[in-house]
Amino acid sequence: MxxxxxxxxxxxxxxxxxxxxxxxxxxxxxxGRTGGQKPKFGPRQVQLAREMYDSGDCTAQQIADEFGVSRPTVHRFLGKTVHAQPTGST
CATH class of the missing domain: 1.20.5 (Single alpha-helices involved in coiled-coils or other helix-helix interfaces)
Structure with missing residues (x-):
């Protein structure tokens, strides 16, 4: 008992x-507060990482080393960005 x-x-x-x-x-x-860890990349850093990756000069590992994050973090943020498709005149 x-x-x-x-x-x-x-x-x-x-x-x-x-x-x-x-x-x-x-x-x-x-x-207006949210929980969790702050993002590793800011909008400007995501843009720079995208430009570095799209140029073909840098691998995801090189970008990760440059920004001090892991390679999966780079892939996660690059996957979130949406490419604007160029509109060509026909």
Whole structure:
């Protein structure tokens, strides 16, 4: 019976912690804050990395070494950018 009481108290404590966490996240969201790590690349860096990669002079590993990030990070950011298709007159 003693362990059942301890289990019930622990479960109640967990529920309170979870509720407080959700309230805190909701309050932060209302203030415009988001969680998580800041992006490794800014918009200008993404543009420079895209230009370096598209020119064919640099590999993804060379770009990663230049910016101090991992190669998968370079591929992730290069994959997010959308190429504007040139519109030629016909």
């Amino acid at each position: 003693f362990f059942q009481v301890l289990g019930a108290v622990a479960e109640f404590e967990h529920a309170l912690t979870s509720e407080r966490t959700m309230d805190g996240l909701a309050a932060a969201s209302a203030r």
